[in-house]
Amino acid sequence: MALAYHVHLAGQGWQQIGQLVLAFVLSSTIGLEREIRQKSAGLRTHTLVGFASALIMLVSKYGFNDVLGENVTVDPSRVAAQIVSGIGFIGAGLIFIRQDAVRGLTTAATIWLTAAVGMAAGAGLWLLAVIVTVGHFVAVFVLPPLSSRLPRSKYAPSRLHLTYVEGRGVLRRVLAECTRRGFRVTELSIDQRARGQEDRGRATVSLSLTVHGPEPISELTPVLAEIDGVLAVTGQDSDSAMP
Incomplete structure (x- = not known):
């Protein structure tokens, strides 16, 4: 009975709760930057994407412990792999064309990055999740001024x-x-x-x-x-x- 109770609670401890909280904080930080800039996907969207991605990672890691046995094996990466392809539907919905100018590419890429941050947090790779979050802010604040100083192509x-x-x-x-x-x-x-x-x-x-x-x-x-x-x-x- 005690063993069954332990199996039932596996993957639902303070460590996993901390990973979910980390994903929530990092994702909302990225979303806050998008919200301030009045992009099509803002604070709520990015927070939910990263938070949900972390939960899916935890489900992929621990959600099938109760069915494991000698003749039953599962691949914990299969569920997580579907996040990468599934998040593309949200990203595609954010890209649109207005007066022949493509808009929403950076926001769509940020949604994809936020999902990756949530997956890393859910997998317990907290340092990688933090580094990628910092990298996001470097990309959106440091790189644009640098790119504006590059020589302009006459074909642009x-x-x-x-x-x-x-x-x-x-x-x-x-x-x-x-x-x-x-x-x-x-x-x-x-x-x-x-x-x-x-x-x-x-x-x-x-x-x-x-x-x-x-x-x-x-x-x-x-x-x-x-x-x-x-x-x-x-x-x-x-x-x-x-x-």
């Missing part, structure tokens, strides 16, 4: 959002200026939602352009803003459009 696309007065040949002058400065326009799309709007009684057009050029887009936008008839112009590198 950028997005321009332009609003101008219709009927003055503004678009023709904008395209000519882009060409003169070595930029190549590969795509142009009109924002139908803003079509027909007026500014001080003048019909306006809003459109997006994908451009490739030898210099940062920040060098081009002030020049375009000086063109007569241009009401607003903003630029964004494609790399910065993938949070």
Whole structure:
């Protein structure tokens, strides 16, 4: 009777509770960073993913002790392996395309990392879980400033959002200026939602352009803003459009 009771409680001691608490704390720390940045998956999502991953790891390790015997063996890695493939469904749901810019890749990768942190905590690899959590913050806070200092490739696309007065040949002058400065326009799309709007009684057009050029887009936008008839112009590198 005592043996059966011991088998029943195996894997439900203070050690496992501590592993669950560690997964909860580390996952919520990662989720807090995403929440502050107003990403599509924030504090609750990341906390639940890491917390649940830790529990699944513990179930995989201890959940079948009561059925083990001479003729019964189990592979404790099989249940845990399904986390890696299953978490992909959440990640895929976070990736979407808006105005031809891919968004959500970093958040999807962070969900995957949070699941790995929870698995490590649930497996008792607390040091690895902490190191990977620290690595997450290094990746999101230290690497972006470094990448912005790297030489820009002339093949890297950028997005321009332009609003101008219709009927003055503004678009023709904008395209000519882009060409003169070595930029190549590969795509142009009109924002139908803003079509027909007026500014001080003048019909306006809003459109997006994908451009490739030898210099940062920040060098081009002030020049375009000086063109007569241009009401607003903003630029964004494609790399910065993938949070």
